[in-house]
Amino acid sequence: MDWESIKKVTGILFEYLPNTLKLFAVTLTFAIPVGMLVTMLKKCRFKPVSWLTNLYILIMRGTPLMLQIIAIYYAIPMLKANFSKQGTSGWFASFINGIDTRSESYMFTALCVAFVLNYAAYFAEIFRGGVDSIPKGQYEAASMLGMTKTQTFVRIILPQVTKRVIPATSNEVITLVKDTSLANIIAYAEITMKAKQQMNTYSSILPLFIAGLFYFVLNAVVTVVFALIEKKFNYYK
Amino acid sequence: MAILQVRNIAKNFGELKVLKDISFDVEQGQVVAIIGPSGSGKSTLLRCINQLEKADSGEITVDGTKMMYKGENGKTVYAPKKDLRDIRLKIGLVFQNFNLFPHFNVLHNITEAPVHVLKMSKAQAELQATALLDKMGLSGKEKAYPCELSGGQQQRVSIARALALKPKILFFDEPTSALDPELTGEILKVIKELAKEKMTMVIVTHEMAFARDVANHVIFMDEGVIVEEGAPEELFGNTRNERTKQFLSRFNQ
Numbered sequence: 001m002d003w004e005s006i007k008k009v010t011g012i013l014f015e016y017l018p019n020t021l022k023l024f025a026v027t028l029t030f031a032i033p034v035g036m037l038v039t040m041l042k043k044c045r046f047k048p049v050s051w052l053t054n055l056y057i058l059i060m061r062g063t064p065l066m067l068q069i070i071a072i073y074y075a076i077p078m079l080k081a082n083f084s085k086q087g088t089s090g091w092f093a094s095f096i097n098g099i100d101t102r103s104e105s106y107m108f109t110a111l112c113v114a115f116v117l118n119y120a121a122y123f124a125e126i127f128r129g130g131v132d133s134i135p136k137g138q139y140e141a142a143s144m145l146g147m148t149k150t151q152t153f154v155r156i157i158l159p160q161v162t163k164r165v166i167p168a169t170s171n172e173v174i175t176l177v178k179d180t181s182l183a184n185i186i187a188y189a190e191i192t193m194k195a196k197q198q199m200n201t202y203s204s205i206l207p208l209f210i211a212g213l214f215y216f217v218l219n220a221v222v223t224v225v226f227a228l229i230e231k232k233f234n235y236y237k
Numbered sequence: 238m239a240i241l242q243v244r245n246i247a248k249n250f251g252e253l254k255v256l257k258d259i260s261f262d263v264e265q266g267q268v269v270a271i272i273g274p275s276g277s278g279k280s281t282l283l284r285c286i287n288q289l290e291k292a293d294s295g296e297i298t299v300d301g302t303k304m305m306y307k308g309e310n311g312k313t314v315y316a317p318k319k320d321l322r323d324i325r326l327k328i329g330l331v332f333q334n335f336n337l338f339p340h341f342n343v344l345h346n347i348t349e350a351p352v353h354v355l356k357m358s359k360a361q362a363e364l365q366a367t368a369l370l371d372k373m374g375l376s377g378k379e380k381a382y383p384c385e386l387s388g389g390q391q392q393r394v395s396i397a398r399a400l401a402l403k404p405k406i407l408f409f410d411e412p413t414s415a416l417d418p419e420l421t422g423e424i425l426k427v428i429k430e431l432a433k434e435k436m437t438m439v440i441v442t443h444e445m446a447f448a449r450d451v452a453n454h455v456i457f458m459d460e461g462v463i464v465e466e467g468a469p470e471e472l473f474g475n476t477r478n479e480r481t482k483q484f485l486s487r488f489n490q
Contacts, residue, residue, distance in 0.1 A: 137336035140289055144330045145350035145402065146322065155353065159340045236339050237384040
């Protein structure tokens with residue numbers, strides 16, 4: 001490949017960078033709060049809820065994200081076909097039938113659902129580890145000072161958990177940047193998908209190398225951001 | 238009436254009987270030391286009075302309010318939540334390993350509860366905290382974080398934190414066990430100061446100097462029962478109880 005083609009390929013990948021970033025941003029925005037919710041469900045004293053949550057985490061962490069993407073993307077059209085064949089009705093059938101699988105946004109929504117469900121499971125385990133690592137004495141001290149359970153959690157426990165989960169969270173976010181490439185399996189137009197096309201056009205692996213540089217630079221930024229956040233929390237041990 | 242009344246407290250951890258029929262009184266202004274070998278149940282007793290553990294049966298009355306008592310059917314009843322909370326605000330506890338909030342500076346550790354629990358104004362709480370720190374010999378440490386302080390300094394901050402809620406009784410759970418022998422003196426001095434001001438205190442301790450120098454009443458516990466109690470001169474000077482003698486002999490060598 002000559003210099004001109006390299007510039008051209010880089011330009012094309014740049015055009016599709018927003019699609020990669022969109023998936024990354026939406027996943028991060030929703031997976032963190034959903035992960036916190038999952039942590040709470042897992043810690044629920046009503047055992048069946050806790051067991052179901054464990055099962056969910058087990059499946060999400062125990063099977064490949066790629067399979068989950070494919071399953072969620074194709075599940076709805078297949079269910080629809082099945083429902084119409086068997087004439088199933090009811091709220092669930094009408095809900096599924098209401099989803100327009102041919103619309104522009106369907107693919108992106110399916111991807112986001114798969115990514116958020118998967119990443120929330122990992123975040124939930126990180127947060128649980130963080131909450132469990134806070135010494136019992138912190139709860140006891142807060143309770144002796146007359147603080148309510150909510151005050152204790154929000155003012156005493158959560159800030160300390162946040163500091164403790166930063167390194168593990170940074171790991172997860174770096175992985176997420178790279179995992180967005182899995183979306184190419186259902187032909188979502190992101191960087192890896194486009195790089196593969198360019199590879200065929202030019203019969204060269206250089207486009208893949210350029211795509212790799214994109215991920216590398218993104219993760220350099222993520223690393224710097226997390227280093228800054230860590231520094232911000234460094235005022236106490 | 239005694240400010241703290243404990244009657245027939247019993248507590249089991251499974252098969253293990255940690256507390257067996259414990260009764261004692263603490264009068265206003267009294268300094269009580271609870272001594273005894275490890276595993277004698279002293280800390281558990283303190284935790285039961287402070288609502289950090291639940292005793293199985295017995296009665297506890299704090300400043301005239303019943304915290305737990307025997308109900309009509311003979312079962313042990315706990316006071317309604319509101320009463321339990323009121324009682325909790327009347328007592329303070331100083332922990333063995335301080336349990337300061339690491340993410341707050343010294344001043345914030347002390348003002349947190351007055352501001353968010355008692356709804357005191359921030360300015361007033363800070364004024365009070367500064368005065369308390371001065372009393373603890375920690376002036377100038379307001380902006381320091383707990384990790385920047387020595388163990389003795391941390392323990393003094395935690396005493397100030399407890400005092401900020403103006404408790405009627407202050408409990409200490411082995412306040413010097415996590416400290417160098419050299420730093421024990423700092424805490425002893427503070428407790429002596431508080432005793433002079435007629436602060437009611439109950440101190441669980443391994444430190445016999447504490448019991449001898451500051452307490453005006455000593456309780457000796459072993460295997461979940463109170464073996465002997467009395468004035469320190471009596472207990473340390475001329476106990477007739479064989480078990481007490483045996484325990485004290487190790488410290489008098």
